[in-house]
Amino acid sequence: xxxxxxxxxxxxxxxxxxxxxxxxxxxxxxxxxxxxxxxxxxxxxxxxxxxxxxxxxxxxxxxxxxxxxxxxxxxxxxxxxxxxxxxxxxxxxxxxxxxxxxxxxxxxxxxxxxxxxxxxxxxxxxxxxxxxxxxxxxxxxxxxxxxxxxxxxxxxxxxxxxxxxxxxxxxxxxxxxxxxxxxxxxxxxxxxxxxxxxxxxxxxxxxxxxxxxxxxxxxxxxxxxxxxxxxxxxxxxxxxxxxxxxxxxxxxxxxxxxxxxxxxxxxxxxxxxxxxxxxxxxxxxxxxxxxxxxxxxxxxxxxxxxxxxxxxxxxxxxxxxxxxxxxxxxxxxxxxxxxxxxxxxxxxxxxxxxxxxxxxxxxxxxxxxxxxxxxxxxxxxxxxxxxxxxxxxxxxxxxxxxxxxxxxxxxxxxxxxxxxxxxxxxxxxxxxxxxxxxxxxxxxxxxxxxxxxxxxxxxxxxxxxxxxxxxxxxxxxxxxxxxxxxxxxxxxxxxxxxxxxxxxxxxxxxxxxxxxxxxxxxxxxxxxxxxxxxxxxxxxxxxxxxxxxxxxxxxxxxxxxxxxxxxxxxxxxxxxxxxxxxxxxxxxxxxxxxxxxxxxxxxxxxxxxxxxxxxxxxxxxxxxxxxxxxxxxxxxxxxxxxxxxxxxxxxxxxxxxxxxxxxxxxxxxxxxxxxxxxxxxxxxxxxxxxxxxxxxxxxxxxxxxxxxxxxxxxxxxxxxxxxxxxxxxxxxxxxxxxxxxxxxxxxxxxxxxxxxxxxxxxxx
Numbered sequence: 146x147x148x149x150x151x152x153x154x155x156x157x158x159x160x161x162x163x164x165x166x167x168x169x170x171x172x173x174x175x176x177x178x179x180x181x182x183x184x185x186x187x188x189x190x191x192x193x194x195x196x197x198x199x200x201x202x203x204x205x206x207x208x209x210x211x212x213x214x215x216x217x218x219x220x221x222x223x224x225x226x227x228x229x230x231x232x233x234x235x236x237x238x239x240x241x242x243x244x245x246x247x248x249x250x251x252x253x254x255x256x257x258x259x260x261x262x263x264x265x266x267x268x269x270x271x272x273x274x275x276x277x278x279x280x281x282x283x284x285x286x287x288x289x290x291x292x293x294x295x296x297x298x299x300x301x302x303x304x305x306x307x308x309x310x311x312x313x314x315x316x317x318x319x320x321x322x323x324x325x326x327x328x329x330x331x332x333x334x335x336x337x338x339x340x341x342x343x344x345x346x347x348x349x350x351x352x353x354x355x356x357x358x359x360x361x362x363x364x365x366x367x368x369x370x371x372x373x374x375x376x377x378x379x380x381x382x383x384x385x386x387x388x389x390x391x392x393x394x395x396x397x398x399x400x401x402x403x404x405x406x407x408x409x410x411x412x413x414x415x416x417x418x419x420x421x422x423x424x425x426x427x428x429x430x431x432x433x434x435x436x437x438x439x440x441x442x443x444x445x446x447x448x449x450x451x452x453x454x455x456x457x458x459x460x461x462x463x464x465x466x467x468x469x470x471x472x473x474x475x476x477x478x479x480x481x482x483x484x485x486x487x488x489x490x491x492x493x494x495x496x497x498x499x500x501x502x503x504x505x506x507x508x509x510x511x512x513x514x515x516x517x518x519x520x521x522x523x524x525x526x527x528x529x530x531x532x533x534x535x536x537x538x539x540x541x542x543x544x545x546x547x548x549x550x551x552x553x554x555x556x557x558x559x560x561x562x563x564x565x566x567x568x569x570x571x572x573x574x575x576x577x578x579x580x581x582x583x584x585x586x587x588x589x590x591x592x593x594x595x596x597x598x599x600x601x602x603x604x605x606x607x608x609x610x611x612x613x614x615x616x617x618x619x620x621x622x623x624x625x626x627x628x629x630x631x632x633x634x635x636x637x638x639x640x641x642x643x644x645x646x647x648x649x650x651x652x653x654x655x656x657x658x659x660x661x662x663x664x665x666x667x668x669x670x671x672x673x674x675x676x677x678x679x680x681x682x683x684x685x686x687x688x689x690x691x692x693x694x695x696x697x698x699x700x701x702x703x704x705x706x707x708x709x710x711x712x713x714x715x716x717x718x719x720x721x722x723x724x725x726x727x728x729x730x731x732x733x734x735x736x737x738x739x740x741x742x743x744x745x746x747x748x749x750x751x752x753x754x755x756x757x758x759x760x761x762x763x764x765x766x767x768x769x770x771x772x773x774x775x776x777x778x779x780x781x782x783x784x785x786x787x788x789x790x791x792x793x794x795x796x797x798x799x800x801x802x803x804x805x806x807x808x809x810x811x812x813x814x815x816x817x818x819x820x821x822x823x824x825x826x827x828x829x830x831x832x833x834x835x836x837x838x839x840x841x842x843x844x845x846x847x848x849x850x851x852x853x854x855x856x857x858x859x860x861x862x863x864x865x866x867x868x869x870x871x872x873x874x875x876x877x878x879x880x881x882x883x884x885x886x887x888x889x890x891x892x893x894x895x896x897x898x899x900x901x902x903x904x905x906x907x908x909x
Contacts, residue, residue: 191430192259203258338364857887
C-alpha cells in the first residue's frame with residue numbers, strides 16, 4: 146500500500162478574501178421601461194410578482210360572467226389576485242396568456258392583493274381588507290396580512306399574521322426566503338411618519354415583532370418593498386420624488402442614502418416593482434397612462450459598479466534585526482504589468498486600485514530573505530508567507546463576486562455567537578463503494594504545526610471535530626490510505642459541500658496558507674479534483690429475493706433525473722453495493738438496473754438506500770417504467786414555513802378527474818390506516834377498477850419515536866397493509882409497488898401525526 150500524506154487547510158475565519166480588500170466606490174442602476182401587451186385591462190392592474198413561469202398581479206378586472214360590470218371603484222368591485230402564464234424567454238416581447246383568477250379561496254367581501262411567494266412556492270403572503278359583517282360597511286377597514294401554505298397541491302386555510310392589528314394598515318408583503326424575513330408597509334405606531342417599511346423574522350415557527358427598516362424610511366410614505374441581490378427597491382413620495390410615488394433603491398447595510406431608480410420614474414405614481422435574479426430585467430406598475438390608470442410595465446435594468454481593490458502587507462527581515470523601512474516592493478500581474486511602491490518606516494506597504502481576477506507576484510527588491518504578512522481591511526493578519534527560491538511571493542486577487550473564504554466548515558455548522566464550528570467529514574474509496582478506511586488517523590494542527598485535535602475514522606470512514614475555534618486556521622492531515630481515497634465534507638443536512646482528491650504529489654490541498662505548504666494563495670492547484678457546489682452522495686445495495694445474489698460480474702446502475710436525464714452510471718461490486726457522488730440536492734433520483742442480464746428477474750430486486758453511517762433510510766422496489774424511484778423529500782416538498790392545519794386529515798379527494806397524490810395517516814405503532822382515511826382507499830380502489838391500466842405507487846413513512854431499524858420495518862408494514870387491503874378488494878398485487886422510508890423524511894419534527902403517513906400515487 147502506498148503511504149500518502151494528505152494535507153488540508155481549514156480556513157475558518159472571515160468572509161473576506163485573504164489580504165485583499167475591496168470597496169464599492171459607486172454603483173448605478175439605469176432602467177429602460179417598455180410597454181406590455183396582453184396583460185393590462187381597462188381596470189387597475191398593479192404589483193407584479195413572478196414565480197416560475199407565472200406572472201401574478203392585483204387587478205379590479207372582471208373575473209367571470211357573473212360579475213361583469215361590477216368591478217369598479219364607484220360600485221362594489223374588489224381587488225383580486227390574477228395570474229398569467231409567461232411563454233418563452235422573459236423579454237418585453239414575451240407572450241403573456243390571458244389572465245385568470247388565481248384562486249377562489251382568496252375571494253372575500255373586500256379587496257385582496259398584492260401577493261408574494263416564498264422561494265419554494267408553497268407559502269404565499271397577501272394583503273386583504275377584512276370587513277366585519279357585524280359592523281356597517283361604511284366603517285373604515287384596514288388592510289391586513291395573511292399567510293397560506295400549500296399541502297398536497299392545495300392551499301390551506303389563511304393564517305392571520307400575529308403582528309398585525311386592525312387599528313393600522315399592513316400591506317405590500319415581500320418574503321426574503323434566504324433570511325426568513327417578511328417585509329411589508331405599515332402605518333403602525335413608532336414609525337418615522339406616514340407609512341414605513343418593516344420586517345418580521347420567523348424563528349422556531351414564531352414571527353417576531355416588526356422592526357423598522359430605518360435606513361430607508363423617512364417622514365414621508367415608503368411602501369412596496371422588494372429585495373434582489375442585497376438591494377432593496379421600494380416606492381416613496383418623499384424627497385427626490387418627481388411627483389407621487391417614485392421607485393428608489395438602496396444597498397442594504399451601507400450608509401449611502403437611497404437613490405431614485407433612473408429612467409423609470411415619472412410625475413405620476415411608479416410603484417410595485419419585481420426584479421429578476423439576474424438583475425437585468427423586471428416588471429413594475431405605474432399610472433402614467435391616465436386613461437387606463439394603473440398598468441404593468443416591463444423594464445430592462447443596467448447595473449454598473451466601480452470597485453476599488455487594495456493589497457496591504459508588511460515585510461520583515463528573516464535573519465536581520467530592524468524594520469524593513471524604505472524597501473522597494475514590486476508587484477507584477479499575469480501580463481507583465483509592474484507597479485512599484487516603498488515600505489514606510491515600519492515595513493508596511495499598500496497597493497491601491499488593482500484590477501480583479503489576476504495573479505500577482507510580490508517581490509521585495511533586496512537580496513535578504515524576507516517574511517511577508519498580508520492584512521485585511523480591518524488590519525487583521527490574514528496570511529504569513531515566505532518567499533520562494535526566486536524571492537517572490539505569489540498571490541491571487543479574486544474577482545469581486547468571488548470575494549469570500551472557501552471554508553471547509555459549512556455555514557450551518559458554525560455558531561457565530563460562540564465563535565465555534567463543527568467539522569464533519571468522511572473518507573471513502575472512490576473505486577470501491579463497499580470499502581471504507583477504518584481507524585484512519587485524522588489530525589488537526591494549529592498554525593504553528595502543533596497537534597490541536599486528533600481522532601480516528603469509524604467503520605464507515607466518518608470523523609467529527611466539534612467546537613473548533615472560528616478564529617484559528619487548522620491543517621487537517623492523515624497518514625496512510627490508498628490512492629483512490631476521497632474526502633467528503635458534510636453540512637448539517639447531510640449534503641456534501643466539498644469533495645477533495647489528492648493531487649499528483651499526493652497532497653490533499655484545499656487552500657495553502659502555511660509557509661511550510663508553499664507560497665501560493667491560489668484557490669487550488671490546477672488539475673485537482675475539487676467540487677465547490679453543494680451536492681448529494683447516495684449509497685445503496687441490491688438484494689435479490691432477499692438472498693445473497695451472485696454479483697461477481699457487477700450490475701450496471703444508472704441514475705436519472707425526474708426528467709429522464711442521465712446523471713451518472715456506475716457498476717456494483719460483488720456484493721451488489723454502489724455509490725453515486727455529486728447528485729443534485731433535493732431532486733428526485735430514478736435508479737435503473739441494466740436489464741440485459743437474463744440471470745435475474747428485475748422485479749425480484751430490492752434496493753436499499755443508506756446514509757453515511759450505514760443506516761438504511763429507504764427500501765425501494767422496481768416501479769414506474771422500470772425505475773427504482775428515490776424521493777428525498779417525498780412527493781411534495783415542504784417549506785420551513787409550512788404550518789400544521791387544525792385537521793390535517795380533512796381534505797377533499799379529487800381523483801375522479803385527475804390522479805392526485807393521496808395521503809393517508811396511521812395511529813402510533815400501527816400498520817393499519819386510520820379508519821377515517823379508509824374512505825380515501827375505497828375511492829382509489831374504485832378508480833383502479835375503472836382504469837385497469839393504472840398502477841399504484843405507495844411511499845410509507847414513520848415518526849421518529851422508535852429506533853431507525855424499527856421505523857423502517859414499520860413503514861414497510863404500513864405500505865404492505867395498504868397493498869393487502871387493495872388486494873382484498875380485488876386489485877391485482879402486481880399493479881402495486883411499496884417503497885419505505887422509515888423516519889428519514891419527517892414533515893414536522895414537532896407533530897408526529899403528520900409523519901405517520903403514506904403517500905399513494907396512481908400512474909400509467
